[in-house]
Amino acid sequence: FPKIFDILTQLWLSEKSEVVNSATHAMDVLLKDALATACSSPGTVEQNRSKLEKCFNTVQLGLGYQYSTVWQQVLHIVKVMFEIAGLNCSDMLLGLLKSLAELRDSYKFSYNNELEHAIGAAIRSMGPEIVLNVVSLKKDNGDLNIDRSWLLPVLKENIKISTLEYFVKGILPLALYCHRRSVQLAESNDGIGAHSSELLYLQLWNLLPCFCNHPTDIKNSFKTIAKILGTAISDKKELRLAVMASLRRLIASAKENENVDDLQELTRFDKNYLPILFNVYTTKPIGTDEEGQRLAALDTIKLYLTIAKPELNQQLFSHAIDRLNSSSDDPEDHFIKESILDLIRALVPYQSSENVDILYKQCVHNLPDIKNNKEQKKAYRILEEICASESQGCKEFVKN
Structure with missing residues (x-):
């Protein structure tokens, strides 16, 4: 293979576009059909290590300036190389990553899209930790390297499997740095600088949902970030959507993997998160963002209730009924009442038949007499939930 790769890279220097295209196509096919097999497991990689290294190094030469007219083609091959070799050959591709970063940082580089697609393929196959160790977001002093902010959308699009620990140690400190910097710049009347730092702070936090797609360390690392996430939902409106999406992805990942330990760890924090989420849902919104x-919040509540402890679900239900009883018919209380009815509807499937009976007598029994249209609709929805639910409590209530 190394000899064929040598010949094909030489053909990239041809002045005829059809020769260049054919060389690229041949290399693409070779990578996918032949090299992919050699890269398929750690064992096959060790058997073919010297040949693979020669092939990778030959392609890396294509990033030299004499090949600049065909960089678009070279970058396509680099992307394919990361896709097939990134998982098991990452140690042989670090020099290539470094060269890509230096090109991207260079003055007036013209193929940003193609280069970012190649780095994206590396992130997908190697994971963000390995890539960010080479193409760092940090300066030597630990501050964010603003010139590398182009990496943030690439990371967001391509992180597939990682760890919560890496977010906590590698990304969160940078987000906090950007937030501090934004405050400092605002205090010194640099509005544009403050706004830029605030945007970077949000971009870094918006990476969190990606790190929550099947992370490998929920059981060990969730506790290190759990309190920070709770505070973000209750106090930082600008972070709410990202954090709630992260919680939903963590629960969904643990369920899909049928990982009992991970589910138990997330359940352990139900009493912390559900009251905060209930509070967000029952607070009257100002503007479409808050709506x-x-x-x-309601979507997150519905998913969290599926793993919450039964006794907490009963407590939340009782508390919601009490709040409903203490609200008046005053127009000011309509919003709270309607919100609580939505929450009660979400809680219905997790209640005993006795609790469903209490609910029926209080909210559904007097349906025709409810004057407020919205409230009446929500009561009908609760009735619909009771009748349609497959839960033991609802079935028993309907049967009796």
Whole structure:
């Protein structure tokens, strides 16, 4: 293979575009059909290590300036190389990553999209930790390297499997740095600088949902970030959507993997998160952003209830009924009442038949007499939930 790769890279220097295209196509096919097999496991990689290194180094030469007219083609091959070799050959590709970063940082580089697609393939196959160790977001003093902010959307699009620990240690400190910097710049009347730092702070936090797609360390690392996430939902409106999406992805990942330990760890924090989420949902929104946050809170509540402890679900139900009883018919209380009815509807499937009976007598029995249209609709929805639910409590209630 190394000899064929040598010949094909030489053909990239041809002045005829059809020769260049054919060389690229041949290399693409070779990578996918032949090299992919050699890279398929750690064992096959060790058997073919010297040949693979020669092939990778030959392609890396294509990033030299004499090949600049065909960089678009070279970058396509680099992307394919990361896709097939990134998982098991990452140690042989670090020099290539470094060269890509230096090119991207260079003056007036013209193929940003192609280069970012190649780095994206590396992130997908190697994971963000390995890539960010080479193409660092940090300066030597630990501050964020603003010139590398182009990496943030690439990371967001391509992180597939990682760890919560890496977010806590590698990304969160940079987000906190950007937030501090934004405050400092605002105090010194640099509005544009403050706004830029605030955007970077949000971009870094918006990476969190990606790190929550099947992370490998929920059981060991969730506790290190759990309190920070709770505070973000209750106090930082600008972070709510990202954090709630992260919680939903963590629960969904643990369920998909049928990982009992991970589910138990997330369940352990139900009493912390559900009251905060209930509070977000029952707070009257100002503007469409906050309305969006409320709806996301309800989605998160519904998913969290599926793993919450039964006794907590009963407590939340009793508390909601009490709040409903203490609200008046005053127009000011309509919003709270309607919000609580939505929460009660979400809680219905987790209640005993006795609790469903209490609910029926209080909210559904007097349906025709409810004057407020919205409230009446929500009561009908609760009735619909009771009748349609497959839960033991609802079935027993309907049967009796």
